[in-house]
Amino acid sequence: MMSFECECGNTTRFFATGDRDEQGREYVEVEDEDRLAVIFGDDSVLFRCKFCSYTYRLQKF
Known part of the structure; x- marks a missing residue:
């Protein structure tokens, strides 16, 4: 349905x-x-x- 991929290569859906x-x-x-x-x-x-601890922020509108 939707997927997430971090800069470090970690992926999940x-x-x-x-x-x-x-x-x-x-x-x-x-x-x-x-x-x-x-x-x-x-x-x-x-x-x-949870692999590299990099955090992405999606601001609410």
Whole structure:
């Protein structure tokens, strides 16, 4: 469904769970939690590689 690849070569994917919220949007989960940490903040989402600890930031709009 969606994939993540760090500069160090670490890769993992997000997959659809089959569950939906009240607006019909489907939930996704990370395929391997030993490869990627997803951290939710007030104004952004952080994706931290568990191999090299490099962190990517996706700011909320």
